[in-house]
Amino acid sequence: MDPILYISIAGIGVCLFLLLGGGVKAFRWTGGIFVRLIIGALALFFLNAFGSAVGYHLPINAFTVMVSGLLGIPGVVMLVAVDLFILM
Structure with a gap:
């Protein structure tokens, strides 16, 4: 779907x-989750940027962004572990 449609729906x-x-409490709650998801996406981006030096790539999709955003650094470590030990 078109990004304009997503922005319009939001x-x-x-x-x-x-x-x-x-x-206001609901806005603070949803805003906090939104900020965490953006930070999770940035963490995955930097992981891929620095991982390219050693040939490592973790896809950035809705699931990985949610896991890394909501769980933080342990979530990113878990995604890397699952990718290296289970999927490869």
């Missing part, structure tokens, strides 16, 4: 949330 969701009376 914008409509935020507007509906504001109109229906969502609290």
Whole structure:
């Protein structure tokens, strides 16, 4: 799907949330999760950037971003371990 469609759906969701009376606490919660997912995606990007020197690549998709974002560094280590020991 087109990225414009994703942004439009997110914008409509935020507007509906504001109109229906969502609290500040819910925005803080969803914002925190969104920030963690972005940090997880950046961690995977830097892992791939530095891993290219030794020939290592971990795909960046929705599942890996969620695992690395929500679990942090232990999640990235787990993804690398699963990739090296189970999938290879």
